Amino acid sequence: MEPRARKTLILLSAAELMAMSLWFTGTAVLPQLEREWRLGLGAASWLTITVQLGFVAGALLAALFNLADVFSAPRVFVVSALLAAAANALFATFSSHIHLALICRFLTGTFLAGVYPTGMKILAGWFRQGRGLALGILIAALTVGSAMPHALLAGRDYLLANFPWQYTVVASSGLALVAALIVGVGVRNGPYSAPQPPFHFSQIAEALSNRCLRLANLGYLGHMWELYSVWGWMSLLLAAAASHSAAQIQRGFIEFATFLVIAIGAVGCVWAGVASDSFATASGKSARPVQGRANVTIIAMAASGLCCLLAAVLFEHFSLLLVVAIIWGVAVIADSAQFSAIVSEVSDQRYVGTALTAQTALGFLLTTISLRTTAYVAANFGWRWAAASLAIGPALGIVAMVRLKQAEMVQAAAAR
Numbered sequence: 417m418e419p420r421a422r423k424t425l426i427l428l429s430a431a432e433l434m435a436m437s438l439w440f441t442g443t444a445v446l447p448q449l450e451r452e453w454r455l456g457l458g459a460a461s462w463l464t465i466t467v468q469l470g471f472v473a474g475a476l477l478a479a480l481f482n483l484a485d486v487f488s489a490p491r492v493f494v495v496s497a498l499l500a501a502a503a504n505a506l507f508a509t510f511s512s513h514i515h516l517a518l519i520c521r522f523l524t525g526t527f528l529a530g531v532y533p534t535g536m537k538i539l540a541g542w543f544r545q546g547r548g549l550a551l552g553i554l555i556a557a558l559t560v561g562s563a564m565p566h567a568l569l570a571g572r573d574y575l576l577a578n579f580p581w582q583y584t585v586v587a588s589s590g591l592a593l594v595a596a597l598i599v600g601v602g603v604r605n606g607p608y609s610a611p612q613p614p615f616h617f618s619q620i621a622e623a624l625s626n627r628c629l630r631l632a633n634l635g636y637l638g639h640m641w642e643l644y645s646v647w648g649w650m651s652l653l654l655a656a657a658a659s660h661s662a663a664q665i666q667r668g669f670i671e672f673a674t675f676l677v678i679a680i681g682a683v684g685c686v687w688a689g690v691a692s693d694s695f696a697t698a699s700g701k702s703a704r705p706v707q708g709r710a711n712v713t714i715i716a717m718a719a720s721g722l723c724c725l726l727a728a729v730l731f732e733h734f735s736l737l738l739v740v741a742i743i744w745g746v747a748v749i750a751d752s753a754q755f756s757a758i759v760s761e762v763s764d765q766r767y768v769g770t771a772l773t774a775q776t777a778l779g780f781l782l783t784t785i786s787l788r789t790t791a792y793v794a795a796n797f798g799w800r801w802a803a804a805s806l807a808i809g810p811a812l813g814i815v816a817m818v819r820l821k822q823a824e825m826v827q828a829a830a831a832r
Contacts, residue, residue: 421543423602424604428538430557432531432532433560435531435561436531437561437562438589439467439525443464443651445584447652452512453514458795461791463518464648468784470523470525471525471529475780478492478534484533489537493603496529499523501596503520504585538606540606540608541605541609542607548689551753552688552753555749557682559678559685564588565588566672613770615773616767616770617770619767629762631817631820633759634812634816636813637812638811639717639809639810639813640780640786641783642807642809643749644786647748649787649802651671653802654738656794657734658734660734676745684749684750692705692708692709706820706824707821709758710817710820710824713751713817717747721807726740727744727804756775759775
């Protein structure tokens with residue numbers, strides 16, 4: 417790895433980790449807000465859902481106006497991180513006003529759309545060889561960052577119990593400010609930077625006529641049905657399970673355990689990155705490593721789907737549930753970057769930008785349904801059944817990816 421590329425990877429990963437701590441600040445403090453707002457889980461779940469909707473809106477706007485190419489990508493990252501930090505701080509300020517709090521969370525998600533995809537674009541401009549591992553490390557940093565609010569809350573519960581919860585939200589905004597500083601001072605576009613393929617609504621129907629692309633998107637949707645519900649509701653799942661335990665389990669421990677479950681997904685991201693590069697090398701320069709990437713997604717979804725069911729079976733055994741949850745955290749995010757890679761490889765290059773944007777938008781829109789459905793099941797039937805219901809996503813995703821492998825084999829045979 418070239419020294420400048422390594423330096424960029426380290427700085428950008430640190431910045432992504434800090435900036436993405438904004439994503440789940442609202443979710444992490446949901447128990448406190450449920451009490452303050454006097455709302456049930458179903459209504460309070462909109463605090464998480466609005467972030468997802470904001471991200472979809474931001475991603476579509478950024479793609480439609482091609483912001484990362486019109487302006488310098490590092491500059492887009494810096495401005496987006498600053499605006500997201502401001503919106504998050506306003507959420508802490510106006511948390512007693514439900515509608516204002518939801519607007520602030522929506523805006524936080526909107527501005528984070530200029531952080532996560534833009535960071536991936538910057539990194540891709542620094543790597544030709546080893547790009548899979550580099551993106552895996554970046555997604556790993558994003559994963560740890562998503563878990564950070566729970567670590568901040570755990571620290572507050574153990575060390576600063578008298579401090580208002582709003583301080584942990586503001587602390588995340590502080591981390592995002594540091595992220596903007598890191599990128600503004602130390603990150604530049606790389607030597608392999610290329611213009612982003614344009615997004616056109618008119619190309620969506622043409623893109624979806626590609627059978628392999630449809631199957632890749634269906635696999636991604638199965639993955640997304642599970643991912644953000646696991647990340648969003650893990651704290652509440654563990655807290656509900658702890659209430660059945662004979663041992664007295666402190667809230668601070670629940671938050672730390674949630675941080676561990678989400679953050680350990682970094683291991684899965686790096687494994688998937690190494691595996692995808694290995695498959696690419698084994699496939700040869702002239703072949704698309706779709707088969708190998710599909711295998712990575714199938715393995716990850718099989719493991720995470722099994723964890724959904726085991727979490728339901730072991731719900732009343734907290735220690736065993738926590739072991740399953742840690743494995744779940746590794747598996748549930750491992751395949752994330754591979755779906756984007758597959759879409760870029762099976763798409764016609766004329767509409768690859770449209771295909772990637774449509775994939776992101778559809779995936780995050782689905783998470784709003786999944787988050788709401790999981791909250792409904794938990795509120796009406798219990799968290800045991802809510803955990804089991806998440807297995808639907810990886811099960812359907814595996815079917816789609818197996819069919820994608822078969823379709824790719826047919827195309828390869830026809831090409832020969």
